[in-house]
Amino acid sequence: QKEVEQNSGPLSVPEGAIASLNCTYSDRGSQSFFWYRQYSGKSPELIMFIYSNGDKEDGRFTAQLNKASQYVSLLIRDSQPSDSATYLCAAFLDDYKLSFGAGTTVTVRA
Amino acid sequence: DGGITQSPKYLFRKEGQNVTLSCEQNLNHDAMYWYRQDPGQGLRLIYYSQIVNDFQKGDIAEGYSVSREKKESFPLTVTSAQKNPTAFYLCASSTGTGGRGKETQYFGPGTRLLVL
Numbered sequence: 001q002k003e004v005e006q007n008s009g010p011l012s013v014p015e016g017a018i019a020s021l022n023c024t025y026s027d028r029g030s031q032s033f034f035w036y037r038q039y040s041g042k043s044p045e046l047i048m049f050i051y052s053n054g055d056k057e058d059g060r061f062t063a064q065l066n067k068a069s070q071y072v073s074l075l076i077r078d079s080q081p082s083d084s085a086t087y088l089c090a091a092f093l094d095d096y097k098l099s100f101g102a103g104t105t106v107t108v109r110a
Numbered sequence: 111d112g113g114i115t116q117s118p119k120y121l122f123r124k125e126g127q128n129v130t131l132s133c134e135q136n137l138n139h140d141a142m143y144w145y146r147q148d149p150g151q152g153l154r155l156i157y158y159s160q161i162v163n164d165f166q167k168g169d170i171a172e173g174y175s176v177s178r179e180k181k182e183s184f185p186l187t188v189t190s191a192q193k194n195p196t197a198f199y200l201c202a203s204s205t206g207t208g209g210r211g212k213e214t215q216y217f218g219p220g221t222r223l224l225v226l
Contacts, residue, residue: 098215103150
């Protein structure tokens with residue numbers, strides 16, 4: 001069974017701290033990875049995608065990909081209460097089919 | 111404004127009834143997808159379509175049907191054969207180009223289906 005797995009959470013961090021979310025995937029051939037944010041009752045919205053090994057930064061968000069170890073992570077720097085949401089990791093494990101992890105819920109404490 | 115619209119926002123189904131969820135996009139995307147989300151779970155793929163008049167079953171297609179007669183539209187019918195239809199249904203689209211798995215999927219606002 002090809003899978004994407006995430007920390008079960010929930011993850012609680014104080015305002016201004018760094019939130020670290022991890023995701024592992026089963027298919028060594030996967031090439032592209034996505035992080036989505038989903039507020040309660042809403043649809044997922046794309047935060048970042050990453051294709052290459054290493055780090056990719058966008059504002060307060062950094063995605064890290066390590067294909068050898070088959071994990072991808074998301075760091076949220078200077079966490080704000082508005083970052084409180086569920087974060088979904090996704091990877092293409094088959095052509096054209098995006099597989100999602102169950103999500104990690106983050107709560108930022110003011 | 112370009113985007114994906116889904117209707118209705120909430121839908122109530124009576125036992126034995128078929129219901130249809132609408133998904134429309136004006137992004138000129140070739141590929142469209144339907145996912146189901148249950149509480150505390152990730153998204154599971156129901157059906158997807160890479161091109162007009164063609165679609166493929168996803169991981170949980172039983173009890174569902176789709177059509178793709180127009181590029182902009184990809185309606186999902188939840189049939190009476192789907193015994194546990196209560197869930198949040200999400201439609202997505204992508205450009206459908208770029209080779210293996212490089213197309214970002216964008217989501218509509220979702221339809222919440224409840225059984226009476």
